[in-house]
Amino acid sequence: TVEPLEYYRRFLKENCRPDGRELGEFRTTTVNVGSIGTADGSSLVKLGNTTVICGIKAEFGAPPTDAPDKGYVVPNVDLSPLCSWRFRSGPPGEEAQVASQFIADVIENSQIIQKEDLCISSGKLAWVLYCDLICLNHDGNILDACTFALLAALKNVQLPEVTINEETALAEVNLKKKSYLNIRTHPVATSFAVFDDTLLIVDPTEEEEHLATGTLTVVMDEEGRLCCLHKPGGSGLTGSKLQDCMSRAVTRHKEVKKLMDEVFKSMKPK
Amino acid sequence: MPGDHRRIRGPEESQPQLYAAGEGEAPAPRDPARLRPVYARAGLLSQAKGSAYLEAGGPKVLCAESGPRRAEGGERGGGSVGAGCEAPAALSGRLLCDFRRAPFSGRGRDAPPGGGEERELARALQESLEPVGRLGRYPRAQLEVSALLLGDGGSALAAPLTAAPLALADTGVETYDLVVGCSLSRAPAPAPAWLLEPTLLEEERAAAGLTVALMPVLKQVAGLLGSGEGGPTESWAEAMRLGFEGCQRLYPVLQQCSVQAAHRRGAAAPL
Secondary structure (H helix, E strand, O other): OOOHHHHHHHHHHOOEOOOOOEOOOOOOEEEEEOOOOOOOEEEEEEEOOEEEEEEEEEEEEOOOOOOOOOOEEEEEEEOOOOOOOOOOOOOOOHHHHHHHHHHHHHHHHHOOOOHHHHEEEOOOEEEEEEEEEEEEEOOOOHHHHHHHHHHHHHHHOEEEEEEEOOOOOOEEEEEEEEEEOOOOOOOEEEEEEEEOOOEEEEOOOHHHHHHOOEEEEEEEOOOOOEEEEEOOOOOOOOHHHHHHHHHHHHHHHHHHHHHHHHHHHHOOOO | OOOOOOOOOOOOOEEEOHHHHOOOOOOOOOOOOOOOOEEEEEOOOOOOOEEEEEEEOOOEEEEEEEEEEEOOOOOOOOOOOOOOOOOHHHHOOEEEEEEEEOOOOOOOOOOOOOOHHHHHHHHHHHHHHOOOEOHHHOOOEEEEEEEEEEEOOOOOOHHHHHHHHHHHHHHOOOEOOOOEEEEEEEOOOOOOOEEEOOOHHHHHOOOEEEEEEEEOOOOEEEEEEEEEOOOOHHHHHHHHHHHHHHHHHHHHHHHHHHHHHHHHHHHHOOO
16 A cells, blocks of 8 residues: 555544454454374464463472572563565564563463472472464564463473482472473453554554554453553553553453354363 | 573473373374375565475474575685686575574473574585575675474474575575485384374484475485494384385475465555
């Protein structure tokens, strides 16, 4: 389009968007769990065309010295030239770093898993969960897709039983006996784009993100508690608009939770 | 990792689970010329010009291709002064290949990309792709191919070798043919037999490995990469023959996949 902003404004005036959605409507969300055999837990989430795959690998490490009874959860978001020609190969760029830090904040604030659960032997051995989120196709709203993929993959992770042999002080791993992680909360992210300082649209595509004057991401858990609010600059929002966003986020949480419960119920136990 | 301030910090070092779990089982005997079932699909990423996804038993590869785009930097090779003929190499298109492994694809977790092995595989990928595309038709253009290995299951190089030309063809760039990659490994003595498409276990215990890339219709070899213990020439020749047969058997699947993708694009075009 020659005048993309004008083109969009014409649709927004009629309260809809070029791809036929309403202002508050999300794209079709699909989730697939446990497809990567080599990872301890994995998931693939598609939000319209945006596709993010999450693979979690659990390794052993020494707990941090200032918190000897805690394990580690290390998220890493990878945006490569594969997902969009905007990105260059090499060390993580700005958008990837922002996304990784956002996911780390969500994990920390929502207490999705207690890091104490990851400790095997206080001060000596703990689990380190490396969560690698790779974006396969970037069509906007990466943060929502990443949060959802992380949650689904964490629910899919199975850790083997580890016992410390008292005589040798070495860890013994029993691969036959595996158990799921204890997931305490289910944070779900909802992203909005601000147009012309006033209009809010939900789940922006990449084009909409470019044309927007600001973005906002709200992360809620199942009890309606706010876990994280991410607003990187952009146009300001009034208090009432913020409240609208939060109520929309609560509705979205119900939709996502329903989808996830269906998926996990349909999975046959291994 | 220490010093890498662009990523979230984890512990200084960590050990994979298997180090404590002990040895795995030996690979089961099987028909040496068996091919694993293949699933191929082209044209699935909306943001890339061309893309292909290939699953061949264990390894899963996603390949995306962007371009042709205007090449950065000036023409290579300068111009020959006054002479009538031009140096065609300076004006033909360039192919840039990038190969990366997902950190969760191997047995242990690999550190984020940048390792030497990935560069070597990217180079091998580029060398095999260059004869395929008619790069002379895209002067001063640059085609970027990125391959991502999502799950390793043995034959880590053969799968991208097959997926990348499929993505290239999906872009619409003119190609002479598709390339099919096949990998083989030779078990250590006392039974040094060549096995087609080794699994991860077989590859780990192999004494030698070979990856061949064949253009099935033109019957030309696009790439050949071998390593390991030496052996008599007949053994390597036999391995190559086995590899080429495997490639020929795989070709109809890829051809069908390419045709289906073209149909889908044709059906979607009149919007």
